Amino acid sequence: MKYNLNILKIRANLIKYIEVDEIENLPKVKIKSVEEFLESHRVLGKNVIYRYEDNIEQIFFFVDNGVIFYIPTNGFKSLSDMIEAKSLGLSAEEYYEYLQFENLEEYKKYKSSGFKNIEDYKKAKELGFIDGLKKLEEEGIAKKVDDKYSIYYLYNGILEERKFSNDAELYYFALERGFKNFDELVEALKAGFGDYNEYQDALKRGFKDAYEYNDALFRGFKNAEEYRIAKTLEISSEKEFKEYKELKKICENFELETFEEGYLLKILMDMKLDETISLKDLYNKLKEKEKLMKIKKDMLSKILGISGPSWYSTKFTTIDDLEEYLENSEIISLLGEYIKEKKIFKRTYPPKPSRRIVIIDAITVLENISNLSSKSIENLIKKIKDAGFKNIIVVIDMETYYKIKEKDIWKYLIDKCKIKRVESKDEAYDFIIDYIKNFGALVISNASFKDYIMKNSKYPSYKEIKDYIIPFTIKDGNINIDIELLRKIYSELCLKRLEKIKESVVV
Secondary structure, eight states: OOOOHHHHHHHHHHOEEEEESOOOSOOEEEOSSHHHHHHHHHHTTOOEEEEEEOSSOEEEEEEETTEEEEEEOTTOSSHHHHHHHHHHTOOHHHHHHHTTSSSHHHHHHHHHHTOSSHHHHHHHHHTTOTTHHHHHHHTTSEEEETTEEEEEEEETTEEEEEEESSHHHHHHHHHHTTOOSHHHHHHHHHTTBOOHHHHHHHHHHTOSSHHHHHHHHHTTOOSHHHHHHHHHTTOOOHHHHHHHHHHHHHHHHHTOSOHHHHHHHHHHHTSOTTOEEEHHHHHHHHHHHHHHHHHHHHHHHHHHOOOSOOSOOOOOSSHHHHHHHHHHOHHHHHHEEEETTTTEEEEOOOSSGGGSEEEEEHHHHTTTGGGOOHHHHHHHHHHHHHTTOOEEEEEEEHHHHHHHTTSHHHHHHHHHSEEEEESSHHHHHHHHHHHHHHHOOEEEOOHHHHHHHHHOTTSOOHHHHGGGEEOEEEETTEEEEOHHHHHHHHHHHHHHHHHHHHHHOOO
8 A cells, every 4th residue: 555655744743652661461563664553553543652662672552452553663763753764765873864964965975975973074064075075176186096086295205195085084184184174275285285284384484385395395495585596596405505695695795706705715714813724725625615516516417407507606716816816805904914925824813903894883873863963973983093993894774774864974974984784783783793703893882782792692792792892972963982992902902812822832
């Protein structure tokens, strides 16, 4: 007999259910279907359905003339649920899961998705992972082969392939690798990353993709900017790039034409005071460096096919070229003395005030720019020159420069002094410290310079450089320094050097 399901549902919804704890030992009749059970219930004129459950059976039943008519619950809470589930082809477990979804189609999608539970599925849907594999295929990130989706990515610098059978596998993989939603995963995979932390680290450092990021880290680079500059220069490692920057800084500071000159100055600046080096040894050091750079260049040419010029430019073809440079270069004379008769270079500070560098720290000197006039700067420089110091450098950062660029003070400075203009206070003080260490330069500055040095661990202790600092005061728009102190400090430095020489003499 065929039953109208809609009518059966209506009738089932009208039934009153009564829970019972115990059943008398009466004859039982098992009805073969829920439809016939409801029809029997109607024909026999019964008003209620009983629910009974123990460790052996769970049944819906009613009693007629001392006979129990029943049907197993099969896990259903009501007959109407049983009828609805039957119409959908679902078991009790499936039916009650299905009720948590909007429709049967979505429930079937969940059942075939591979998720461990409904909660995970709903969370994955909220985060955008449902139909994620199809979306990745559309983006060209995933490739479907047979019944699996294949995805390639880099993880810890190693190329990996991962195959996914369903969205659940993709979701659990994403969570395991730290991704918070599907969009993050897509963007990372587009860039070749298979890990959220690696992807975020690369973004912070400015890298565009996983291949660039891992190649840079392998070569020792910490950020994309340096890596890309190095690549343009065909520099293969962070160590070499660090050397390039160091030599470039020396070349810029002293307006040198070649990096070989910068390397020469580095060798000389690294020497201890009163240490000597022969012309031959110095030339050999330069040529060894040139040879090493050529070997590196040839290796890159063979491995990567790079054939451009090396960044390391040279100047000295012969040992005579080097000797002439040591004799005639002004910057060499600030580092020490070349003794031609002995063919040695001796590392010293210049013995004459006219050769000693005096640096005016314009950042501190010009702090109160509104109270200063070009005349006050002119008088300051005149006092320094009258004391015998002719080699004056004014160091200024961009912030101070913008304050004074339209003022007479700036016009005077660029006309009468050597100017070292840098981007920031950090760069200015780096420059000043380098000049103190390498040339014994005397610095016109004040307490703010001292405070800055003492707060920055990268600098030497203030105690080591305090003898090179000449304080100043500003009064009535004039910059005042103690010229006698300037002379005294210079004399003391010379005496210290003489004492050091005496100590090394064996009597």
